[in-house]
Amino acid sequence: MRFILLAFITLFTFTKCTEKNRTFSQSEITLLPKPTSSTLNEGSFAFKDGQIIFADLDAQQIAVKDLQAYISKTAGLNTNTGESTNASISFYKNETLASEAYELEVNPNNINITASDAAGYFYGVQTLKQLLSIETLEEIKKTVYLIPAITIKDNPRFKWRAFMLDESRYFHGEKFVKQMLDQMALLKMNTFHWHLIDDAGWRIEIKKYPLLTEVGAFRSDSEIGTWKSGKTSGKPHGGFYTQEQIKNIVAYAKDRNINIVPEFEMPGHSSAAIAAYTWLGTAGVDIDVPVKFGRLYDNYDVTKPEVITFIKDVLTEIFELFPSKVIHIGGDEVGYEVWENSKSVQKYMKENNITSPADLQINFTNSISKFMEKNDRRMMGWNEILGKNIHTDFEEKKGDKEAETALAKNVVVHFWKGNLELLTDAAKKGYSIVNSLHSSTYLDYSHKGITLEKAYNFNPIPEGLDTQYHKNIYGLGSQMWSEWTPTNADVERQTFPRIAAYAEVGWTALDNKDYESFKVALKKMQKHWDTLGINYFKDSDKIEAELKEKTAAKKNKKE
Structure with a gap:
């Protein structure tokens, strides 16, 4: 019953798949609002229980908490924060990026979100959430949840x-x-x-x-x-x-x-x-x-x-x-x-x-x-x-x-x-x-x-x-x-x-x-x-x- 209820707060579809490195098609990638640029790459990243998130700046913490809560609620997966050497998901600062801009890099081994401020980190997470999906919740602990390997560079037109x-x-x-x-x-x-x-x-x-x-x-x-x-x-x-x-x-x-x-x-x-x-x-x-x-x-x-x-x-x-x-x-x-x-x-x-x-x-x-x-x-x-x-x-x-x-x-x-x-x-x-x-x-x-x-x-x-x-x-x-x-x-x-x-x-x-x-x-x-x-x-x-x-x-x- 717990997982049935959680389905109602799901945003988009995590792809449930036992194939660990599936390559997605462009037609499966739909984002609102449309990002500045996106390049679909080969393979995919698998979410698993207990993965480490690296984020060492205060400006990154709201985005981290939002991502952790979302993964927990929608997939029943727990994540922890830790050092960059062990991290599957990392937040990095790039001061050359404009306010609210972000870069999202997903490959089969890790996810990197780069921004110059709290807004950019947060919006990187919002895009990541739109790349996740759940179609069914049966046997959730045995399921591998994939998101596409992709490179996104994004920034707003208006402030x-x-x-x-x-x-x-x-x-x-x-x-x-x-x-x-x-x-x-x-x-x-x-x-x-x-x-x-x-x-x-x-x-x-x-x-x-x-x-x-x-x-x-x-x-x-x-x-x-x-x-x-x-x-x-x-x-x-x-x-x-x-x-x-x-x-x-x-x-x-x-x-x-x-x-x-x-x-x-x-x-x-x-x-x-x-x-x-x-x-x-x-x-x-x-x-x-x-x-x-x-x-x-x-x-x-x-x-x-x-x-x-x-x-x-x-x-x-x-x-x-x-x-x-x-x-x-x-x-x-x-x-x-x-x-x-x-x-x-x-x-x-x-x-x-x-x-x-x-x-x-x-x-x-x-x-x-x-x-x-x-x-x-x-x-x-x-x-x-x-x-x-x-x-x-x-x-x-x-x-x-x-x-x-x-x-x-x-x-x-x-x-x-x-x-x-x-x-x-x-x-x-x-x-x-x-x-x-x-x-x-x-x-x-x-x-x-x-x-x-x-x-x-x-x-x-x-x-x-x-x-x-x-x-x-x-x-x-x-x-x-x-x-x-x-x-x-x-x-x-x-x-x-x-x-x-x-x-x-x-x-x-x-x-x-x-x-x-x-x-x-x-x-x-x-x-x-x-x-x-x-x-x-x-x-x-x-x-x-x-x-x-x-x-x-x-x-x-x-x-």
């Missing part, structure tokens, strides 16, 4: 490879978050963007302001169906993470080379906080945590010193919980009307020669950015923080004046909406950019709206951007907004398998990508998801075939 989970709309819990972190690690994604604070709920315990979770973490009902449906679930919803839980999850992520970037929305999307402490708002009206989703426009009154103190207090506690050098402040979809209708805000703007609400927002943003810098942190925000009006399609914002004030240059711009010329212009001005264009990376969009192939073909570097500015594109994010995905299964259906496509976008060089090869590798990954019970979307091929058929029919009709 920012992110998945975002929105837990303000729906709280999913520690167990689910850890499951997502596990899958990110296998796919070599290194940034978990955690959207914890928004209108619909405040999900992180702040000791100095207990009402944020006592009040702000719970709502009486939830809108269902779609925007402005008028329908609700009829059920209350809520939940939050204690600071101890946050610390536990951060440590769990660190062991998987994942940096957690928390998002504290400001100055808009602040209804949950204002429901807890009315004095934070501009309108001065008591509100409940909203039941409806969308753009709810009472903002923090950023002209009040006590509100700025609140924001800095919350950030100080966030700094203590999250070691991330980057902290996300949202900054999107701020409704300026509430500031325009406030006499005190207008008085403040006049006294300080601030000509528009957009300029007020940038002045506030730059001030908080300076506070972050003093605490050795760096701000990140959605691209509205540049002061451009990207919401002319919103009736309530189409007349908004654009800012004259410039955003501080050290802020990371998270591009999600607007003409790509805005992104190009920001890159040319020296801003660091993460590209998460909504029409290509929003996982809440339907699988017809963003097909697997469209996700795979997304290029974070806009066409035509001069190569001298490519360094300013840090990478990409893939965003799972959860207004209409209340259950874990809903989130899984929207996220998988497209997350694998985004992982390869972030890791694999553009000229090394191949969609058909990706789909072959994905089939093996899907077997892994099956064993875990992950509710991945299974009709990607069907949808793509239907869309291609419709496109062909339209073309023929025109001709």
Whole structure:
């Protein structure tokens, strides 16, 4: 029974074989994301009980523990650490390799993993795990488990490879978050963007302001169906993470080379906080945590010193919980009307020669950015923080004046909406950019709206951007907004398998990508998801075939 249960945590298939030095075929080697280069050699390496692992550096220990745990759980084989002279598996340092890069050498006698840092060692192990497989567990102690003799040299295209989970709309819990972190690690994604604070709920315990979770973490009902449906679930919803839980999850992520970037929305999307402490708002009206989703426009009154103190207090506690050098402040979809209708805000703007609400927002943003810098942190925000009006399609914002004030240059711009010329212009001005264009990376969009192939073909570097500015594109994010995905299964259906496509976008060089090869590798990954019970979307091929058929029919009709 023990070994039957272990089968459900198997990643890929160890090849069970009594032949001790079988040579594998190229068709048996499928890896996600696709490595920079791989050369299949003759023979194979046999895993056996009691083999020695050599790793003499602290930076190698997380990778070693991960490998030992995996071999033990999937094959029931024990490994020990020891001297290099007796080792079958060895970890070596090569300082000339870039951060996160690794080299994996497998031959019939040993396995060598070489890297320059902890991330590289860890990713070498993730690739090794994908080369292992179990097909059956009978008579496991008499079985020889083989992996192919192979040489792999690998490094990422981008340094920012992110998945975002929105837990303000729906709280999913520690167990689910850890499951997502596990899958990110296998796919070599290194940034978990955690959207914890928004209108619909405040999900992180702040000791100095207990009402944020006592009040702000719970709502009486939830809108269902779609925007402005008028329908609700009829059920209350809520939940939050204690600071101890946050610390536990951060440590769990660190062991998987994942940096957690928390998002504290400001100055808009602040209804949950204002429901807890009315004095934070501009309108001065008591509100409940909203039941409806969308753009709810009472903002923090950023002209009040006590509100700025609140924001800095919350950030100080966030700094203590999250070691991330980057902290996300949202900054999107701020409704300026509430500031325009406030006499005190207008008085403040006049006294300080601030000509528009957009300029007020940038002045506030730059001030908080300076506070972050003093605490050795760096701000990140959605691209509205540049002061451009990207919401002319919103009736309530189409007349908004654009800012004259410039955003501080050290802020990371998270591009999600607007003409790509805005992104190009920001890159040319020296801003660091993460590209998460909504029409290509929003996982809440339907699988017809963003097909697997469209996700795979997304290029974070806009066409035509001069190569001298490519360094300013840090990478990409893939965003799972959860207004209409209340259950874990809903989130899984929207996220998988497209997350694998985004992982390869972030890791694999553009000229090394191949969609058909990706789909072959994905089939093996899907077997892994099956064993875990992950509710991945299974009709990607069907949808793509239907869309291609419709496109062909339209073309023929025109001709």
